[in-house]
Amino acid sequence: MHDSAPIYGKPERQRLIASIVTRRRVGTQFELLAALEAAGCRVTQATVSRDIRALGLEKTHDALGRPRYALPEGGRRTDPREALTTILRQFGRRATAAENIVVLHSEVGAAPAIARALDRAEHPNVVGTLAGDDTCLVIARDAADAKRLAAELAEAIR
Numbered sequence: 001m002h003d004s005a006p007i008y009g010k011p012e013r014q015r016l017i018a019s020i021v022t023r024r025r026v027g028t029q030f031e032l033l034a035a036l037e038a039a040g041c042r043v044t045q046a047t048v049s050r051d052i053r054a055l056g057l058e059k060t061h062d063a064l065g066r067p068r069y070a071l072p073e074g075g076r077r078t079d080p081r082e083a084l085t086t087i088l089r090q091f092g093r094r095a096t097a098a099e100n101i102v103v104l105h106s107e108v109g110a111a112p113a114i115a116r117a118l119d120r121a122e123h124p125n126v127v128g129t130l131a132g133d134d135t136c137l138v139i140a141r142d143a144a145d146a147k148r149l150a151a152e153l154a155e156a157i158r
Contacts, residue, residue, distance in 0.1 A: 008041040014051050016041055018071055021057060027067035053120070080120040087117045088156040095153035097146040102138040104153060111136040125149045 008016065013036070020026060020035045029048050036043060043051075057069045091110035096103045106114055115131035118138060125145040130137045138153075140146035 008043075010051075013041055013043065013047075014055055017048075017051055017057075018055060021069045022071060025062050025066060025068040027069070032069065080117070080122070084114075084117040084121045085156045087114055088153060092153070092157035095150045095157065097143070097150035100140045100142050100146050102140065102146050102150045102153060104136040104138055106134050106136065108134045110134070123149070 016036065016039060017032065020032065020039070024035075026032045026035060029045055029052065032048055032052075033043070033045060036048070052069065056072045058072055060068055060070045062068050087110070091107040091114065093105040093107070095105075104111070104114060111131040111134055115129035115136045115138075118126055118129050118136070125140050125148060127139045127141055129139070138146075138149060140149050
């Protein structure tokens with residue numbers, strides 16, 4: 001890049017990303033990287049991935065069924081803990097601690113969305129998640145954390 005190239009800090013880059021995904025169909029991180037580079041903003045895939053999370057971009061589909069990123073409804077990001085509570089109330093069935101794992105049962109097909117919501121909430125007792133179709137395994141550091149987490153998730157389900 002030469003001296004007249006724009007310099008993009010995090011806020012400017014995220015505004016540019018929001019503008020790009022609003023104006024055209026961008027379905028992958030690599031397409032977004034290319035669009036940013038075309039606008040004079042060179043970043044890594046890891047940075048784009050963090051920006052996507054920070055902006056709360058959602059993967060949707062256009063009228064032709066092609067994948068695309070979109071800003072959250074209303075253009076603002078919802079609180080991840082609030083989103084987790086909402087999805088647990090709608091689709092969660094029960095949470096049971098087993099050693100350092102919480103087994104979270106849900107409606108059929110909802111476990112991946114629950115795991116994603118748990119990951120986005122960045123709960124301090126959650127090390128990671130693994131989702132099947134109607135079951136999500138939530139890994140905690142130890143049995144005590146799993147027990148507390150199971151109680152918290154069960155409360156949100158009620």
